[in-house]
Amino acid sequence: MEQLHIDHITKRYGHQVVLDDLSFDLAPGKIYGLLGRNGAGKSTLLNIITSRIFPTAGTIKLGDQDGRDNDAVLGQFYLMSEANLYPKRTTVRRMFDMADESYGGFDYQNADRLLKEFGVPSTAQLSNLSTGLQTAAKLTVALSVNAAFILLDEPVLGLDANHREVFYKELIKTYQNKPRTFVLSTHLIDEIQQVVEHVFIIDDHHLVEEGDVQAMLDKAYAISGPTKDVDEYTNGLRVLAQDELGNVKTAYVYNQLDDQRILPDRVKIGHYDLQHLFIYLTNGGTNNE
């Protein structure tokens, strides 16, 4: 299986820019996170990848094949989205059949097992289910469909804690049984940070950061101590945010720390998590003022 190249994608509606020149690659057999605040353009991007809408500029390529109007390429992508594209009165069982008709090789056995775990009857009509159970039904299809790139737009929308547990467990299970690429698009970062291997952060219609989660966290340092010492130590480093309480300051640095920098006695170094890194990166970020 080949890499998916998202190449200089721009989307405008009139004068409104929704995505501004985004480029990145998705490798086969990896779990990715696509992170952004509400309205950042995540759903638009997923819709463009799956050709539900067309970009104003840029291309989507699988290997060297253009995705546009190319069924062989599009047949590799499955998008589970919030929008309900199913006809009225579609039953859950019918959703399975539709996925099988479009992609072939639908894993009915896995799907039936998942439905039981989620407690969704296969005879139920999708539109009659609660938001959470609709998500559960759609996830069941997404985790059983035969496609190489599975894009999940807000995969835990409305799911209760128990169902979220089921989802994360089953995602990893199916991924291990049959490695394929998953993209989890969400703003709920806390829960997915240990599930995803690599993340893309979109803010204000731009890709502001991408990388392996561990490599990103390795650069995320919380440096705290007396304000004067912290300022001296962090001088020249990229500081995303800072808290001050009396004379004590914590600076949230996003930078490698070299050994040349001498750590003052009363300054402590710790780490912060992906959720906070995301918040600081998408808040406009403050500088050392």
Added chain:
Amino acid sequence: MQLQFDESAPLYQQIAAQLEEMIFTGGFTEGSQIPSTTQLSAQLHINPATVLKGMNQLVSKGLVEKRRGRGMFVAPGAQDKIMQARKDSFYNDYIKRLLVEAHKLGITKEHLLELIKRGENDGTITH
């Protein structure tokens, strides 16, 4: 198996450290099978690549070994190896820090020895 995580160390190191602790305390005995990468990642909801990295750390330390087609097992002598490594780092991890803190607090060497003796007779410290 329930693992406790914090943010101070990379996740894969935390996984390795906790498995090592369980081997050291006899939760997994020498020669016994430990949970596979597959089981651990599904149970803990952690990306398999992360779990594998942690597991490989234990393999390269010689604490666990892969038996083809059967899974991961605690290597013979693993407990002794952990014991030796911990003794080696005891000086750096505990003694040095103890002396630095004692110096900050103006605690003399004599007082320090007294405190250690007191600790030995302290009924509230459980081993």
